[in-house]
Amino acid sequence: MASRYGSIVKEAIVLLDKFRAGRQCLDDFIQDAVKDLQKMDAPQKKFILDVVSGCVEHKNLLDVVINAFYGQYGKSLSRGDQSQFDIICYIATNVLDDLGLLQFSNIVKSLDIRKMHKFLGFFFSNLTTWIQDEWNSLYDAAFVEEHWIGPLLRWRPEIEILLDQLAVKISQGSQVKKAPIKTTVHREFSLTNPKPRPLPLPELIPQQEKSKPVPKSTYRPPKEMQIIEKIKQKNRQKAEEHLYDANMKQLRCVNPQKSEHTKKAMAQIEEDFEAKLKFNLFHSSETPSSNKVNSCSIQLNNAAILRKEALCDRQLEKDLQRIEELAQGAHEPSSFLHWQEDLLERDNLEMLDRMKHRHYEGRISDEKVALIRHRIKEHNQRTAQLKKEETARLMQRYAEKRLKEENVLRELVQQVAAGHKNSKIAKEKLQNFKQSIVTEVSEQSQELLRQALEEAQEEMSRKIELIHKIRATESLPHIGGKNFDDTETAGHKLLGEMSLSELKERLALLKESHQAKKQEKQKHIMQEKQTKKQQLLENLDTIDLHRRALAQAAAIRKEKKKTKLELFQQAMAQDETLLALQKQLEEIRQERQRLKQTESSKPMPCKRTSAHTGSNQRSPKKKSWEEVEQSLARHVQDAL
Known part of the structure; x- marks a missing residue:
């Protein structure tokens, strides 16, 4: 074995x-x-x-x-x-x-x-x-x-x-052993020895005829096997991907990476820090509505209210700590901050001045480009007008040539119509014969339809009688029934056996006790909700006070920036380079307006004179061609 x-x-x-x-x-x-x-x-x-x-x-x-x-x-x-x-x-x-x-x-x-x-x-x-x-x-x-x-x-x-x-x-x-190399042995030529007689060719073996291949209709493999193979391949690919991920991430504990939440928090901190370095440029648009003072209309949930309260408490603690440090003799870096703000405002004003110069220079270049485009447009209109006149002349020649061809076609149609008149009588006889055959067939079909209708009516009447009998048997009353007493037990002799009325009464009492417990629980929950709501309202009041204080400080800072901006605009209005650029821009605008006025004052060229004449000449041609078509249609109908 x-x-x-x-x-x-x-x-x-x-x-x-x-x-x-x-x-x-x-x-x-x-x-x-x-x-x-x-x-x-x-x-x-x-x-x-x-x-x-x-x-x-x-x-x-x-x-x-x-x-x-x-x-x-x-x-x-x-x-x-x-x-x-x-x-x-x-x-x-x-x-x-x-x-x-x-x-x-x-x-x-x-x-x-x-x-x-x-x-x-x-x-x-x-x-x-x-x-x-x-x-x-x-x-x-x-x-x-x-x-x-x-x-x-x-x-x-x-x-x-x-x-x-x-x-x-x-x-x-x-490791296959190599065969020894055989050396060649020289032989002398034997010219006298005759060649041996060749062996006779063997007879051909009769080959069997090829059998016909089995047709594809006898057996077709089920599609489910192909579907299963595809599913297996997909599952195999998924398993390989999971295995690759597991092999790549198996040593994550050695090189721990930050989670998505920490990455988002760090990115948000970096964005806030970069936003603080931009220092609210003067050329920026108005602040969004979410930063205005009247933002109390936004409804906050409980978690947001608690977060706001914690933030306000933290800021108050920082302010109190700073005041205590100042009272103990610490120095506040206010002079350095004021100096830094002055430098930043000066840089922003210089940047705004440069942007004004760039704005006027860009407007001037745009006006120059518009003038060049206007001149190119006038040149293109002149060339288009010449091309339109040339096409009108060509259309007139084409209309004359078309009229000659229509006359030739009309003569040919008349000759063809004359040859079709002889076949009209034979076609009428054929039509009468076909009508007689149709009448005979319609009579036979009506007879067959009548017989089928009678048979269907008989079958319908038989089915209606059967339905009436079934309904009559179903409508008979069912005699039976048994008086049932709610107070009696079933008689199974069990310990906890009770009657239906007793069961209903016990269920009603149980339901009442459940209802009372439920009401007490609801009352307790409502009281807790009321206390939480009162606490949240108090928190909202504190948040509102803190927000108003911040909004008031922001408004004061905004007023200061506004006054500084007005002073800068007054200084810019007295700048000579800006005045020169504005003057150059006005001159180019006036020149462009003057060109527009001259263009609108020119009389419109009579573009449709040639087209009108061409249409008048083509109208008789259209009419003649329609007459030829109508006459040809009449001849064909008569021949049929």
């Missing part, structure tokens, strides 16, 4: 190849296999049947490993070897403890050594990583750890020794 395990496994591989999961039942297949294996001994037969049935039952478990193996080494392997990989994987996971390492190594060595070495190395190297995760998703994690992962880990050292032995055999087989 031990020496024949290799041949037994090959028999199991052949038997597993014959099984088709979508078309055959496992029990029927096993019964048929028992008949085929009658010549074998009982232990061999039992081993083959147990291995085949186990591979079919644990197909989901084995497909996890086999599909991943083919995904990695699929180019160098064929799908025909999938059964032997299934059997080896099943024996390693479920039968290895019963067989032992010696019998398992004999089975492995009886098959292709290279493929077995590659498969076992792949299986045991990925056993505790993604294979265990995939098996845990199919079965219970504790069951997988106890029955499959634990025994395989115990056998891993012996399997590694077996893999080393297989690697040695593979390396020995690859």
Whole structure:
């Protein structure tokens, strides 16, 4: 038995190849296999049947490993070897403890050594990583750890020794001995010796005619298999992506990264710091409505009110601490801040001056470009007017040519109409014959319709009588009924047995007690809500006071900035360079306005004179062509 395990496994591989999961039942297949294996001994037969049935039952478990193996080494392997990989994987996971390492190594060595070495190395190297995760998703994690992962880990050292032995055999087989090089032996020419008589040609073997291929309509593979394969490929890709992410992120504890919340908070702090460095430029637009004093109309939730209150308390604490430090003799850096603000205001005013100069220079360049465009437009209008006059002359010539062609066509139509008059009589006879056939057919169809209508009426009357009988039987009253007393028990002689009226009374009392508890709970909740609401209103009052104080300070700062801006505008109004730029801009504007007035005062050219004459000349042509078409249509109708 031990020496024949290799041949037994090959028999199991052949038997597993014959099984088709979508078309055959496992029990029927096993019964048929028992008949085929009658010549074998009982232990061999039992081993083959147990291995085949186990591979079919644990197909989901084995497909996890086999599909991943083919995904990695699929180019160098064929799908025909999938059964032997299934059997080896099943024996390693479920039968290895019963067989032992010696019998398992004999089975492995009886098959292709290279493929077995590659498969076992792949299986045991990925056993505790993604294979265990995939098996845990199919079965219970504790069951997988106890029955499959634990025994395989115990056998891993012996399997590694077996893999080393297989690697040695593979390396020995690859070293092929080179054949010795044969030296050529010189022969003398034998000119006198005659050539031997050639052998007669053998007769041609009659070839069998090619059989016709099976048509595609006899069997079509189900689409579900293709859909399942696509789903498997997608799941495989997802598993590889998850594995890659897990391998990349497994050492995150060594190099901890900041969370998304901390990153957002740091970005917000940086933005606020950068916004403080811009110092509210004077050329910016008006502040948004959210920063105005009357922003109390915004409704805040409870959390926002509590946050605002905490912020106000923090600011008050800072102010009190600063006042205490000043009282104890500390210095306030107010002089440095005033000096810094003055420098920033001076820089902003200089920047505003430069922007004014750039603005006027840009306006001047825009006006110059508008003048150039106006001149280009006048040139294009003159060229377009010349092209229109030329096209009007060409249209007039085309109208004259068209009139001549219409006259020729009218003569031809008259000749054709004269030839069609003789066929009119024959067509009338054919029409009368067709009408007679139609009348006969209509009479026959009316007779058939009348017969069908009578049969349908008889069937309808029969169905109506049957419906009346059924309704009459259903309308009869059902006699029966039993008087029921609510105060009596059912008589089952149970300890807690009660009547229906008693049950209703107890339920009503229970409902009243529940209602009273519910009302007390609601009253308690309303009181808590009232206290919280009162506390929030007080917090809102404090927040409103703090906001008003901030708004008043902001208004004072705004007034100071406004006065400084007015002084700067007065200084800019006296700047000579700005006055020169404004004067240049006004001159260019006046020149452009003058050109517009001259253009509007010019009389409009009479553009439609030629077109009008052309239309007058074409009107008789249109009429003549319509008359020819109408006459041709009349002739055709008469001929039909």
